[in-house]
Amino acid sequence: MLSRTADSLYWVSRYVERAEYLARILEATTRLSNLPSSYGGAASEWISAVKTAGCGEIFPQHHDSATESSVHHFLCFSPDNPSSIRNCIEVARSNARAVRTALTSEMWDALNGAWLELKKYDGKKLTRDDYGRFIEFVKALSLTFDGSAYRTMLRSDAYWFSRLGVYVERADNTARILDVKYHVLLPETEKVGGSLDYFQWTTILREVSALTAYHWVYRESIKPWLVADLLIFNRQMPRSLASCYENISRFLDAIGDSYSRQGPAQRMARKTLSTLANRKITDIYDHGLHEFITDFINDNNRLGSTISEQYLI
Numbered sequence: 001m002l003s004r005t006a007d008s009l010y011w012v013s014r015y016v017e018r019a020e021y022l023a024r025i026l027e028a029t030t031r032l033s034n035l036p037s038s039y040g041g042a043a044s045e046w047i048s049a050v051k052t053a054g055c056g057e058i059f060p061q062h063h064d065s066a067t068e069s070s071v072h073h074f075l076c077f078s079p080d081n082p083s084s085i086r087n088c089i090e091v092a093r094s095n096a097r098a099v100r101t102a103l104t105s106e107m108w109d110a111l112n113g114a115w116l117e118l119k120k121y122d123g124k125k126l127t128r129d130d131y132g133r134f135i136e137f138v139k140a141l142s143l144t145f146d147g148s149a150y151r152t153m154l155r156s157d158a159y160w161f162s163r164l165g166v167y168v169e170r171a172d173n174t175a176r177i178l179d180v181k182y183h184v185l186l187p188e189t190e191k192v193g194g195s196l197d198y199f200q201w202t203t204i205l206r207e208v209s210a211l212t213a214y215h216w217v218y219r220e221s222i223k224p225w226l227v228a229d230l231l232i233f234n235r236q237m238p239r240s241l242a243s244c245y246e247n248i249s250r251f252l253d254a255i256g257d258s259y260s261r262q263g264p265a266q267r268m269a270r271k272t273l274s275t276l277a278n279r280k281i282t283d284i285y286d287h288g289l290h291e292f293i294t295d296f297i298n299d300n301n302r303l304g305s306t307i308s309e310q311y312l313i
Contacts, residue, residue: 005102006161007312008095012103013149013165015092016111019085020142021173022075023135025049028207030128032200033068046071052180055081072131077122085138089118102158106148114141157258160251164307167251171244172300174231177204179293201227208239228289229281241296245273248303255311265306272299 029049047066050059053075062080063070077086093115096103114137121134146166153159201222205211210230217234218226235242249269256262284292 001157001161003312005099006157007308008099009102009158009161010165010307010312012092012095012099012111013162014169015088015095016142016145017166017169017173018083019088019092019138021169022053022083022085022088023138023142024207025052025177026072026075026131027135028203029071030068030132031203031206048180049075052176053083054176055083068128072126076131076134086118086122089115089138089141104148104152106152107145110141110144110148114138114145157255160254160258161311163251164248164255167244167247168300168304168307170239171241171248172297174208174239174241174244175293175297175300177207178228178231179290179297198222205230210237210239213237225281225285228284232284233276233279233281242273242276245269245276249273252307263310265303265310268299268303268306272296272303 026049029045032045046068049071050056050066055074058081059066059071059074062078063074074081075084078084079087081087089111093111096108096111100108117137121130121137126134149159149162153162198221201224202211205214205222205227208231213236214222214227214230217230217236220226230237230240232241234240235246237243249266252266252269253262256266
């Protein structure tokens with residue numbers, strides 16, 4: 001496979017996954033912003049959404065304050081935000097078009113259809129209900145595209161590079177969700193374990209479709225360290241860091257076996273997977289969850305760069 005084909009497949013999946021992630025952030029933030037002020041409601045929810053999306057530095061250059069309308073526009077449609085949902089779908093579609101013959105017809109139809117549907121929303125003044133429908137549309141796109149890939153692609157290097165993009169992006173997203181909740185969202189005046197803290201952790205679980213899974217696994221009330229344990233270590237949880245790296249390592253090994261050559265990307269993925277397998281949540285809390293997540297995000301970014309250098313350039 002040509003490296004530019006692999007690169008496009010990898011980034012198509014990353015951008016579709018990122019668009020869904022942004023939609024989930026906005027859905028969760030809307031829930032948090034609707035909490036009664038008696039629960040401690042400081043106006044930190046919308047700025048936390050910006051920071052979770054990784055736009056904390058660029059957002060103030062275009063907006064004076066983080067309000068519902070400004071954050072919705074910036075994360076959904078703003079041309080000034082390279083990671084807006086609009087830009088994610090457009091770049092994903094552009095990459096898909098460049099490698100049209102490497103995709104199945106179902107994958108192309110899902111992405112091209114979404115790109116056409118996007119024009120109905122873009123540039124219009126939307127109500128809260130309109131934004132709700134838009135978020136559901138983006139989530140449906142991701143499910144349709146991902147399901148089409150899983151059901152219709154030949155298990156070859158095209159499929160493996162596409163899946164790599166999904167899981168590298170998903171690992172980054174889950175880590176950022178955890179970090180912002182722990183480090184940013186809870187006001188200093190609100191105690192850990194209080195009512196606001198409980199509702200925020202519940203919303204975070206909803207954000208990654210893990211609330212039901214949490215109760216199946218732990219069968220008790222929401223506790224921050226158990227939420228972190230589920231989203232970091234539990235390989236049964238599809239969005240956990242351990243599950244993501246189990247898949248990353250598997251697909252990198254499949255690529256290495258196919259080309260009869262292993263490299264630094266495989267070694268880095270195995271090292272991270274081993275680290276996750278040998279750590280416990282008590283160890284992470286003792287040394288600092290924020291520090292652990294920061295190191296993980298940096299390592300995940302380095303893996304992405306290594307994959308690019310090894311296969312995509």
